[in-house]
Amino acid sequence: MLEDKSQNLTPIAKLGEFGLIKHLTQHFQIIQDSTKISVGDDAAVIDPGNKKVVISTDMLAEGVHFNLGYVPLKHLGYKAVVVNLSDIAAMNAVPTQILVSVAVSNRFPVEALEEIYSGIALACDRYKVDLIGGDTTSSNAGLVLSITAIGLADEDKTTKRNGAKPNDLLVVTGDLGGAYMGLQILEREHSVYLANPNMQPEMEGYDYILERQLKPEARTDIRKTLEELDILPSSMIDVSDGLASEILHLSDQSGVGFHLYEEKVPMDSVTISTADELNLNPAMAALNGGEDYELLFTISPNDFDKIRNHPDFTIIGHATENKDNFLIARGSNQLIPLTAQGWDAFLNKE
Amino acid sequence: MLEDKSQNLTPIAKLGEFGLIKHLTQHFQIIQDSTKISVGDDAAVIDPGNKKVVISTDMLAEGVHFNLGYVPLKHLGYKAVVVNLSDIAAMNAVPTQILVSVAVSNRFPVEALEEIYSGIALACDRYKVDLIGGDTTSSNAGLVLSITAIGLADEDKTTKRNGAKPNDLLVVTGDLGGAYMGLQILEREHSVYLANPNMQPEMEGYDYILERQLKPEARTDIRKTLEELDILPSSMIDVSDGLASEILHLSDQSGVGFHLYEEKVPMDSVTISTADELNLNPAMAALNGGEDYELLFTISPNDFDKIRNHPDFTIIGHATENKDNFLIARGSNQLIPLTAQGWDAFLNKE
Incomplete structure (x- = not known):
């Protein structure tokens, strides 16, 4: 073709x-x-x-x-x-x-x-x-x-990466990890195809994550939603390289640390079931997969009531005085240092 | 290296x-x-x-x-x-x-x-x-x-390609053809080097045209010069693909034709002597060589007195009612149809 x-x-x-x-x-x-x-x-x-x-x-x-x-x-x-x-x-x-x-x-x-x-x-x-x-x-x-x-x-009204303050809430739009899991399915089926071009690819049931990978959308709708809620984020970044990498950017430029609650990170059920199927940790897909193109931002704790239960947003953590960044592991209070293993064009060559 | x-x-x-x-x-x-x-x-x-x-x-x-x-x-x-x-x-x-x-x-x-x-x-x-x-x-x-x-x-004050009117004067800055002749010398010496890496390249005397090719300058000075002369060009384009190609762009977008006088096209003496040495027509280097990054523009005939004898500018032709474009050959009144043989990334691959 x-x-x-x-x-x-x-x-x-x-x-x-x-x-x-x-x-x-x-x-x-x-x-x-x-x-x-x-x-x-x-x-x-x-x-x-x-x-x-x-x-x-x-x-x-x-x-x-x-x-x-x-x-x-x-x-x-x-x-x-x-x-x-x-x-x-x-x-x-x-x-x-x-x-x-x-x-x-x-x-x-x-x-x-x-x-x-x-x-x-x-x-x-x-x-x-x-x-x-x-x-x-x-x-x-x-x-x-x-x-x-x-x-x-x-x-x-522009939102930079350097305005987050201690105690600000860390908020993300949509759900994460889907684009990465979609890529895993595409690569699996492509390998099968290369091995046997007569095999039909098995794509059924993966529509959501395939679309997240192949046809992502930009959250250009969020600006208006935030305006209507009368919220101006103190910092904002898009999730292109993975949640962990983006949090570290906000941390580095704002001079604050972050605590991220693993169990709060929003994931679609197809992302989770596909991760299970492929024996992958879905949280790792959200943290390091990248290409979700959701928005990650911080807001003043005073804005908490405006945003709680809003379908577009999930509060996943908060900023801290100390510049160290930690993941709070699911179901425990264990603090795991957050490191960027995000996508890097010079390291992850296909 | x-x-x-x-x-x-x-x-x-x-x-x-x-x-x-x-x-x-x-x-x-x-x-x-x-x-x-x-x-x-x-x-x-x-x-x-x-x-x-x-x-x-x-x-x-x-x-x-x-x-x-x-x-x-x-x-x-x-x-x-x-x-x-x-x-x-x-x-x-x-x-x-x-x-x-x-x-x-x-x-x-x-x-x-x-x-x-x-x-x-x-x-x-x-x-x-x-x-x-x-x-x-x-x-x-x-x-x-x-x-x-x-x-x-x-x-x-912006100068588009579509404002030239019949009888407007066609003006160019600096001189043309040098970048192309510089490229010929670089390619000649590179071939010699590939054939025998111990040979010293012969670059002496070619400084001007080598610089025109390797380290061209943008005529960002011209805006101020024109402003001081109280001239606003009726159309303007930069000479990146060759004089002929640029004239045809102005012609196409302004809906006028041009007569270009070959003997008026400004060329440096090194451009001419190098063309002679390599058995090339210097006018062709100016017309079709490209990469000179001079500015080509049209002005009202009323501005003629402001620009004549100015060291930065040469009047090389004029716009005509008829959309046909002609080169007036050196030393004759022969009209040669002007065609674009300018540089095209999809045709002239090294």
């Missing part, structure tokens, strides 16, 4: 660089008022009004962040946008624009890039962001996607 | 992803007032004041845009920034911030990345821009650099 084996597929060189960009971006609509100049000039122009501009960039490399053996190109495009919008959401900003650069070898036909861009278009539509620029180039080897996301925010 | 052959070099995995980013960015200073949050949070925050935000991104891939056989890593870092600032300059904006993402294989030691970042730091210092974010990842193959540049501008 991916490589250009068929005579019916279009080699990229046929369109050339400018023709390709035009071809891939022609159906994207501009919907944000702040977008003044989009694709097609030397640069895009944004009118932020009286807002501050929030900007983040992420790079995804084939064989490191994704395996084209089991990641459909459309999902790849969608997810590449989502992981960037998640960073904007973690600043308490509204995502408004993206720029997309793709390096791709000539073994990919134009149709493969169309698939990636159809996923990007779906994400743009879902999150109401404009594609305003980018670059397309050939590469001598794998596929590399680089996305820059832009958002707008009131300066006094 | 590049690959990790020595025991004294540091493998990237030793630092890990976060350690690496910290290590590479720790010495960068923030100098722009508009930079509110820089490297180290989920996203950077910019306060544009009452300005519009101009944003552009470019991706450079090893073996396509650069050959590490003869491009020093420090120069690569510098040039990667400059080509992006050139796009901001082409919008008549002041560059203020950059984000840098690098995908690099584990064959590169940390010291190689330090070299790239030392070039990036030099460009940041030279152009007074802040490094405010980015990403670093491993890749299964070559080196890929993706840079996003941000600038600030007054909306009524």
Whole structure:
């Protein structure tokens, strides 16, 4: 499907660089008022009004962040946008624009890039962001996607990583560990397929965790929910590398420690049952798995009543004076030092 | 030098992803007032004041845009920034911030990345821009650099590609063709070196064109010069792919044609003498070579007196009603149709 084996597929060189960009971006609509100049000039122009501009960039490399053996190109495009919008959401900003650069070898036909861009278009539509620029180039080897996301925010509403105070409550959205367990199923079934291409993959019952891995969503809804609850987090970060790693970032930058209660960490039942099936510790998936793209934040203990029992949020711990960070193990008061074993592109190569 | 052959070099995995980013960015200073949050949070925050935000991104891939056989890593870092600032300059904006993402294989030691970042730091210092974010990842193959540049501008001062009117004068800064001729010398000497590593490269006398290729500068000075002359170009673009290709972009987007006078195209004497030496047509180097990063723009004929004899500018042609584009050949009135044979990453692979 991916490589250009068929005579019916279009080699990229046929369109050339400018023709390709035009071809891939022609159906994207501009919907944000702040977008003044989009694709097609030397640069895009944004009118932020009286807002501050929030900007983040992420790079995804084939064989490191994704395996084209089991990641459909459309999902790849969608997810590449989502992981960037998640960073904007973690600043308490509204995502408004993206720029997309793709390096791709000539073994990919134009149709493969169309698939990636159809996923990007779906994400743009879902999150109401404009594609305003980018670059397309050939590469001598794998596929590399680089996305820059832009958002707008009131300066006094942006949530940094450095504002947590002792006794602040540690809160997370949604549930954790699902994306990691989804990846385990994808890798298991891919190995089975490689061993015997006639075997049907066994994906039934895993829908939730597969979607968490292949088509995650950014919690851009949380900004509004917090605003309605009249809560401004004292610090915030998105869970991309794993809960433990993110807690250590908040700890490091805020100069506080954290106690995390293992039994409070929210997990879906499919995450737990799949972990059991694969003989893995579900808590480890939540702590170190990463790619959940939920938001982790701290709030003043005075805001406790506003957030308790809210379906979007779970209080999982609190900040401490001492900079040491501990996991309180399930069913005991045992303090286990919290260490980051999160995902690292330079260590965990597939 | 590049690959990790020595025991004294540091493998990237030793630092890990976060350690690496910290290590590479720790010495960068923030100098722009508009930079509110820089490297180290989920996203950077910019306060544009009452300005519009101009944003552009470019991706450079090893073996396509650069050959590490003869491009020093420090120069690569510098040039990667400059080509992006050139796009901001082409919008008549002041560059203020950059984000840098690098995908690099584990064959590169940390010291190689330090070299790239030392070039990036030099460009940041030279152009007074802040490094405010980015990403670093491993890749299964070559080196890929993706840079996003941000600038600030007054909306009524931005120069698009679509404003040229019939009879407008076509003006270019500096001189053209040098970067291309520099590349020819680098490739010649690299071939000689590959054939016989004991041969000394013959670079003497080629300094100007080698610098044009290896360490180009962005014409961020031109905005101020034009402002002092009270000239607002009706359209503007930077010369990255070659003069012919850029003229066709202005023509296409403005709906006018152009007549270009070959004998007016400014070229340095080293560009011309090197072209003679290599039996190449110097005009072709200017028209199709690209990478000169000069600015090409159109102005009202009423501004003629303001710009004539100015050392930064050369009037090389004019816009016409008819959308056809012609080169007026040197020493004749012969009209030759202008076609783009500019640099295309999908066609001109090394």
